[in-house]
Amino acid sequence: MTQSTKSILLWGTVILGTIGLVWLLASLGSGSTDSPQSLSDGITDTDQVKGTRNAQVTLVEYSDFQCPACSTVYPLLKQLSQEFPDTLAVVYRHYPLRSIHPNAQLSAQAAEAAGLQNNFWEMHDVLFNTQSQWSSLLNPTDFFVQLATSLGLNTEQFKTDLTSSAVEAVVNDSYARATSMNLPGTPSFFLNGESIQNPGSYAGFKSLIESALSAT
Amino acid sequence: MNTQETTPKEQPPIKKNIVPHTLFAMIFFVVAVLGFADSTYLAVKKLSGSPVTCTIVHGCEIVTSSVYSEIFGIPVALLGSLFYLTLIILAVLYFDKKKNATLVLLAKLTWIGLFASIYFMVVQAVILDAYCIYCIGSAITSSTLFVLGMVYLKKNGERKKKEKDII
Numbered sequence: 080m081t082q083s084t085k086s087i088l089l090w091g092t093v094i095l096g097t098i099g100l101v102w103l104l105a106s107l108g109s110g111s112t113d114s115p116q117s118l119s120d121g122i123t124d125t126d127q128v129k130g131t132r133n134a135q136v137t138l139v140e141y142s143d144f145q146c147p148a149c150s151t152v153y154p155l156l157k158q159l160s161q162e163f164p165d166t167l168a169v170v171y172r173h174y175p176l177r178s179i180h181p182n183a184q185l186s187a188q189a190a191e192a193a194g195l196q197n198n199f200w201e202m203h204d205v206l207f208n209t210q211s212q213w214s215s216l217l218n219p220t221d222f223f224v225q226l227a228t229s230l231g232l233n234t235e236q237f238k239t240d241l242t243s244s245a246v247e248a249v250v251n252d253s254y255a256r257a258t259s260m261n262l263p264g265t266p267s268f269f270l271n272g273e274s275i276q277n278p279g280s281y282a283g284f285k286s287l288i289e290s291a292l293s294a295t
Numbered sequence: 296m297n298t299q300e301t302t303p304k305e306q307p308p309i310k311k312n313i314v315p316h317t318l319f320a321m322i323f324f325v326v327a328v329l330g331f332a333d334s335t336y337l338a339v340k341k342l343s344g345s346p347v348t349c350t351i352v353h354g355c356e357i358v359t360s361s362v363y364s365e366i367f368g369i370p371v372a373l374l375g376s377l378f379y380l381t382l383i384i385l386a387v388l389y390f391d392k393k394k395n396a397t398l399v400l401l402a403k404l405t406w407i408g409l410f411a412s413i414y415f416m417v418v419q420a421v422i423l424d425a426y427c428i429y430c431i432g433s434a435i436t437s438s439t440l441f442v443l444g445m446v447y448l449k450k451n452g453e454r455k456k457k458e459k460d461i462i
Contacts, residue, residue: 085391086391089387089390089391090387090391093383093387097331097380097383100328100331100332100335101335101339104332104335104336104339105339107336
């Protein structure tokens with residue numbers, strides 16, 4: 080074998096190997112992990128629902144108020160409920176990633192406590208809007224109480240509900256359901272019960288919902 | 296086309312074994328491939344942009360979504376990939392042409408990786424207070440390459456000195 084043939088073989092192998100490696104990593108990096116394919120339950124009584132409960136299309140989100148990716152996706156979901164007010168039900172389920180987000184659990188309880196005063200979604204929005212302000216607090220209780228006051232809630236009632244065992248149980252139940260499904264993280268989405276990859280853009284979400292609408 | 300070059304190379308006497316250039320080149324190559332795979336995976340994640348998720352295992356989303364993850368709009372992971380790719384090409388160039396100068400250049404370039412790694416580890420520890428396992432992985436490969444690079448340069452320097460002394 081001549082030196083030039085050797086060179087060609089060597090570089091050819093390296094180039095092909097590199098391309099193969101990049102391709103493999105690209106499919107690994109953008110592919111979905113072994114997340115569950117479908118939800119075992121429909122909308123339950125404890126679920127927080129935006130839109131009509133028996134809407135044609137249901138989008139369930141497992142989310143965490145302290146997760147930056149969830150806060151990125153929240154304005155898109157809000158816009159979707161405005162665009163499909165009668166045909167889409169957006170369901171928020173708690174999956175506070177406690178091990179990496181120390182205030183996730185209490186923020187979820189804050190939203191549920193506000194929910195008892197029929198202000199779940201208002202608290203949901205304001206929690207995401209102020210995420211950077213309370214994420215690093217050692218004890219965010221006062222901050223959440225301030226948010227409740229700014230929303231015009233009964234502050235004393237909110238304080239009691241925030242740490243009540245009933246509210247805690249709602250969040251914990253949702254967390255338990257998420258872990259039992261081996262959800263890899265947040266946000267995780269289920270469209271009409273089927274797992275979907277986060278499209279990451281409004282147009283992506285919209286076309287998924289439109290195709291689900293035309294399928295029903 | 297290199298036949299003229301290879302003939303004299305066949306006979307270099309005893310001193311050939313002082314520095315195991317090929318062994319160094321192979322280790323450089325393997326570690327650089329690991330670093331390349333790691334950085335490219337992160338770059339792909341970053342460039343595909345879409346499903347950034349918060350996973351239970353680590354705080355990658357904080358690190359990779361922070362302002363420090365880009366320089367002038369270019370993901371730093373991509374720059375990392377290019378860095379490792381350069382090292383891979385230099386190592387392969389050595390396998391091809393067997394010129395020590397390519398390995399010397401490779402070894403000197405490992406300084407870049409070391410400085411970049413120190414900077415990003417400081418950013419993660421001090422500013423973000425969050426660690427991304429892939430970034431730590433890259434810091435390990437960069438530091439390994441640096442140590443190897445310095446060992447190589449030292450050995451190569453000693454060899455050159457010996458050669459000079461002989462002359």
